Amino acid sequence: EVQLVESGGGLIQPGGSLRLSCAASEFSVSSNYMSWVRQAPGKGLEWVSVIYDGGSTFYADSVKGRFTISRDNSKNTLYLQMNSLRAEDTAVYYCTRVISTWQIGYFDLWGRGTLVTVSS
């Protein structure tokens, strides 16, 4: 079955770091644009980051310099390294596959999400 499964969320103190993982099945992460989208509790959706099939990466201004998107082709897994976490980073983080246009595209496959809570 084509699917994405996120892991790595949890409770973390402000200023801390966390790495999210997203394991893909039945398709290749390296052959697609892949992205992270987050949703704060009770709020709307916010695009976070994208990695192109060629390896280029881009970020929303709200996370630039603090978050790093990457992938391990051998494990067919996408990552999001989150540093200097703030309370406003509290959200469910979704891993998505992107049907690319040019800078990004639309999100045709979503994982179930993993909750990150930043609190002391």
Added chain:
Amino acid sequence: DIHMTQSPSTLSASIGDRVTITCRASQSISSWLAWYQQKPGKAPNLLIYKASTLESGVPSRFSGSGSGTEFTLTISSLQPDDLATYYCQQYNSYSTFGQGTKVEIK
């Protein structure tokens, strides 16, 4: 950054009603717009892309239209399963989402 504004924020309608949700972009995005449905506690699900193309497997009662800065999502005959929040997304310049429209069944 391109700002997306949806209206209304909440919509209450009866089964069988025709429902329309509007999404406006702060600048032209051509037809680079998608619509998603999110049911409570679930991940979003793609309904429509490129403003009017129905994703495979999505019921034909859903349709999308528009270009430039104004777009609509229409449900031709509201069903109980359509209780959800709907989001528009522009992908002309990276990505931004509308704030969502919650559809309630009257």
